[in-house]
Amino acid sequence: MTVTNLLTLVKTVLALPRKRVNGAVSLLTGWWLIRLLWRLRILVTATLVVLFAYSTLGWVGLVLLAVLPPVLSFAWRVLHPQSHTWFVNRLLARHRLRHTYGSRWDAVMVACNLHVPVPGGDHLTPTLRKVTLAPVGDVLHVRLLDGQAPADFARQADELAHAFGVPEVRVTSAGPGRVELVLVLLDVLAEPVILTDVPPVTDLRRVRFAIGEDGLWRTRNYANIAAEVGGGVPGSGKTAGETSLACGLIQNPAVQYVVADGKGGEDWSWIAPRAAAYCAEDEDLEAVLRVVEQVHGLMRHRLKTQKATRGEANFWNLPLDPNHPAVFLVVDEVQTFTDTKGMDNDTKQLAYQITARLSVLVKKGRSAGIITRLLTQKPTADALPTAIRDNASVRTAWRVMSKDAAEAILGPVVREAEVSPVDIPEAMRGVAVVATDAGRLERVRFPFVDEHTAETIATRTADLRRELTAFGASALDDQGANDDGTASESEGEAAGVRA
């Protein structure tokens, strides 16, 4: 072959479309066969295994092949259900990634206008990276194209739902350049979550409190939290929500509970055997003040002595210790003690003192390991002074009747949010709106623990109960009371408030 001929051949090859050149190279080198085998690797492997079993053990080999996998899978499931479920879900998710969603992904993106055209008539689509299975439905993890934002998907949520054949698609941002599409098959919040027992809370930095719309548990970090405010109309599920939370917390020896129930009923009587102090008084405000004083006294004692005696000024920088427990003060129907309308003068004075103590606890309790939780049917400024409310960093709104009430609990963010506690149907007791760690509002459902179960847990853990005075509150309690001129009763009397 002359040089001219060779050059002509090279030019002709270069002039051929790239696809045809690649095809020819692949054909000549046998690369096509390797690719085909790789593509059909599962079928090829299965065929090889069957042939091997038959050639070594004959028909017995084939019978073993048919019987062994289901038997092993069953045994695995019985012995370790978590890892079995994880493995099966992984297989299912991979299958759906390739065959259910992957095969239609490009077409759906184009149909929903989420593609980006490129010169030459072609287009780019966001990348479907992964599928995971959640109790609520499948979750598609998507990498966005440059210039796209989660809001682009949120706008097309209806179209996506129709395209994927599901009732609803929820869109959440999963970090820069990533979005998650939850293909909702069932509304997990529609059904109550009834617990017949509650696991103990071992880590106060990850306390499970409710189920989110994706069917997964939400957790709260109670370290460095001073206060929580919760509100909702009567019967919306405030007390039940608190009860389920308390049932997990009281099983921790390094937690003490103090409850003041302004309803004056028996909603909280179940906790009496385990509570460091319990008061169900709605009229005798002196009794309530004594209980609040105990917690206030302990807070002052810790703030003044913690650094010297334990080496850290902040309770949460120290390990949790039953001798230095975190204290949860729950004041249910707090408006009974803070809303002074209709009170006589003496009662008003007591109400002011209770409010003042609560206000200080909410402001300063954090570094003393004291978490004050205030619940109310009436989340207005009369019932919950703004000085208290604005210092409560955790807020929960069960069903309320007006946007003003929703804003009173959750703040102005609720006006712009997609979810609102006003929209919670009456029948969905226990459903509430809370703020996520990222500051977004979301709907959750608190689990329901009936009071007999709660009582059983409280009785079972009664030996973990300690008087707050055992932690050295008494001396400074009196001193603290004298500081601002309010008379505090002795802790001995306060203990007498217990039902």
Ligand SMILES: Nc1ncnc2c1ncn2[C@@H]1O[C@H](COP(=O)(O)OP(=O)(O)OP(=O)(O)O)[C@@H](O)[C@H]1O
């Ligand atoms: N998470 C829940 N799941 C299912 N049912 C619930 C849930 N929470 C509450 N309920 C139902 O609603 C009823 C009222 O709940 P709860 O006493 O907690 O309301 P509340 O908001 O505290 O009312 P009030 O302000 O009158 O005390 C419960 O007795 C229970 O039947």
